[in-house]
Amino acid sequence: MNPCCSHWACSEGPVLFPGNSFLRAIGIRKEADCLALFERKMHAVMGHHDSFQRAIMAFTCVYSRALWGAETPLVRVEVHLSGGLPQFNLVGLPEAEVRESRDRVRAALNHCGFGFPLQRVTVNLAPAELPKHSSRYDLPIAIGILAAFNHLPHALLENWEFAGELGLNGDLCAIHGALPMAVAVAQAGHWLMVARASAPEAVHGYPAGVYGATHLREVWDHLTSRSLLPLVHLEPQDRAAVIMPEIDLAQIRGQSQAKRVLEIAAGGRHHLLLVGPPGVGKSLLARCLPGICTPMTGTEALALAAIRAAHRETIDPSLWRVRPFRHPHHSVTTAALMGGGHGTHLHPGEVSLAHGGTLHLDELGEFPTHLLDMLREPLESGQVAVSRAAHKVIYPARFQLVGAMNPCPCGYRGHPAGRCRCTQPQLERYTRRLSGPFLDRIDLQWELPSLTAEELMAESPGESSGVVRQRVIAAQERQHERQGMTNEGLGSDALHRVAPLSAQAKKLLLRAADHYELSVRAVHRVWRVARTIADLGMDEGVSESAIAEALHYRTGFGKFNPS
Numbered sequence: 001m002n003p004c005c006s007h008w009a010c011s012e013g014p015v016l017f018p019g020n021s022f023l024r025a026i027g028i029r030k031e032a033d034c035l036a037l038f039e040r041k042m043h044a045v046m047g048h049h050d051s052f053q054r055a056i057m058a059f060t061c062v063y064s065r066a067l068w069g070a071e072t073p074l075v076r077v078e079v080h081l082s083g084g085l086p087q088f089n090l091v092g093l094p095e096a097e098v099r100e101s102r103d104r105v106r107a108a109l110n111h112c113g114f115g116f117p118l119q120r121v122t123v124n125l126a127p128a129e130l131p132k133h134s135s136r137y138d139l140p141i142a143i144g145i146l147a148a149f150n151h152l153p154h155a156l157l158e159n160w161e162f163a164g165e166l167g168l169n170g171d172l173c174a175i176h177g178a179l180p181m182a183v184a185v186a187q188a189g190h191w192l193m194v195a196r197a198s199a200p201e202a203v204h205g206y207p208a209g210v211y212g213a214t215h216l217r218e219v220w221d222h223l224t225s226r227s228l229l230p231l232v233h234l235e236p237q238d239r240a241a242v243i244m245p246e247i248d249l250a251q252i253r254g255q256s257q258a259k260r261v262l263e264i265a266a267g268g269r270h271h272l273l274l275v276g277p278p279g280v281g282k283s284l285l286a287r288c289l290p291g292i293c294t295p296m297t298g299t300e301a302l303a304l305a306a307i308r309a310a311h312r313e314t315i316d317p318s319l320w321r322v323r324p325f326r327h328p329h330h331s332v333t334t335a336a337l338m339g340g341g342h343g344t345h346l347h348p349g350e351v352s353l354a355h356g357g358t359l360h361l362d363e364l365g366e367f368p369t370h371l372l373d374m375l376r377e378p379l380e381s382g383q384v385a386v387s388r389a390a391h392k393v394i395y396p397a398r399f400q401l402v403g404a405m406n407p408c409p410c411g412y413r414g415h416p417a418g419r420c421r422c423t424q425p426q427l428e429r430y431t432r433r434l435s436g437p438f439l440d441r442i443d444l445q446w447e448l449p450s451l452t453a454e455e456l457m458a459e460s461p462g463e464s465s466g467v468v469r470q471r472v473i474a475a476q477e478r479q480h481e482r483q484g485m486t487n488e489g490l491g492s493d494a495l496h497r498v499a500p501l502s503a504q505a506k507k508l509l510l511r512a513a514d515h516y517e518l519s520v521r522a523v524h525r526v527w528r529v530a531r532t533i534a535d536l537g538m539d540e541g542v543s544e545s546a547i548a549e550a551l552h553y554r555t556g557f558g559k560f561n562p563s
Contacts, residue, residue, distance in 0.1 A: 092125030177309030268532030
């Protein structure tokens with residue numbers, strides 16, 4: 001290498017940073033020689049060459065995104081090269097994964113033939129108060145170093161955002177959270193460069209197309225227009241959600257009334273509690289719910305994708321609009337159910353991972369009372385706050401609760417054969433686990449009877465999930481056209497506006513509220529269920545029969561309800 005020539009921006013290929021052979025050529029035998037001798041020798045050889053002056057002190061800024069809860073705030077990756085002994089400093093509240101980027105970036109640049117600057121390299125991830133997780137910053141750091149040493153034009157990077165993990169040989173690996181990041185990049189009007197493995201996920205949040213590369217050299221070739229990467233577009237078959245019900249309603253014999261309750265729950269996304277002895281089909285009915293639900297809206301799907309990214313779950317692009325079905329065991333911890341963690345790692349819980357879908361709590365009576373009472377806030381607000389001493393994250397948690405439980409510890413209370421052997425104290429302890437305020441938030445409460453052998457052997461299986469699903473879709477389309485949401489989210493003012501009661505219906509609701517001592521919340525929930533029943537029946541107003549049916553599903557097992 002001729003040190004007097006301008007090799008810093010050679011058009012034939014990447015420029016090597018000064019290495020050991022160059023140092024020996026100018027009289028420095030050891031890299032540990034003093035800084036003063038190093039600078040004096042370099043100035044003697046280079047003089048006042050402009051490119052060398054830029055190499056001694058250069059600055060560039062590259063953009064990326066962080067994952068903080070369900071949000072993707074912008075991160076400025078600032079790279080500064082200055083004179084001094086070779087050193088690589090990384091600041092900006094980086095976690096261990098990010099701090100390890102120094103070794104990955106150094107090895108990748110050397111392996112790709114770019115070399116690594118023998119200068120003081122300082123990388124700042126701004127804003128400094130935002131904790132930085134994951135290895136997504138490898139690619140923007142590498143691009144920033146190349147741009148700071150004039151291997152890439154600075155102005156070109158103003159409209160780009162980068163994210164990707166670098167292998168030691170320069171390969172680009174997939175990252176978590178490519179989809180929510182792509183949404184934010186699209187809103188900012190920037191181009192997005194990710195690993196090729198992350199492009200199918202990212203393109204769902206950036207339908208105009210993203211760029212996916214498999215190697216660092218491919219990114220450099222594209223940015224310098226040597227070899228352009230193809231734009232990854234959203235394929236038409238990726239736009240439709242694939243719904244594969246685990247269990248079809250036609251597989252469940254009998255329980256026609258319970259199937260009706262399940263259809264109403266799906267039609268308005270109401271919370272549901274199924275009570276009955278073992279083996280009557282409570283859990284099977286709950287698992288049929290995803291097969292009769294509508295696909296997620298784009299807003300719901302994007303919010304869930306961000307939550308899954310925070311939980312480091314892999315997103316299947318072909319199923320990203322299928323509503324989730326979460327079913328934690330009754331031994332679940334508070335942190336696993338509601339969200340938690342330590343330090344800056346505040347991960348979402350099952351209530352957030354069920355956002356837009358179903359949270360199925362089987363054997364509800366076995367869950368600790370304090371866990372069930374914790375669900376009261378997200379059932380009302382649709383979100384949950386995970387707080388620690390120094391940090392707080394708010395996750396969406398608008399889920400549909402479906403509980404299933406036995407009527408007593410042995411499971412046979414009310415059985416025609418008199419099989420129940422539970423004492424009164426045992427029964428009271430069991431029912432007290434479900435507090436009155438918790439039950440007050442559940443719209444539909446239904447007790448399933450025991451099935452006779454004749455009902456189990458019936459040849460007619462009933463309607464399939466596909467038939468019921470069409471009615472649910474039609475009902476929710478009416479709701480979105482009328483009020484822009486499902487009936488579950490209607491407030492008091494909206495109920496008066498979109499669910500007018502007939503005179504007889506109003507009289508019946510008032511009489512029931514007085515007789516059953518229903519709270520204001522309970523009255524509104526009965527009203528919402530009646531609105532859903534009317535939508536399933538294609539009725540404009542809420543009739544007396546719709547109110548009567550809604551009351552029947554709420555007070556149908558009053559003998560069990562401790563409130």
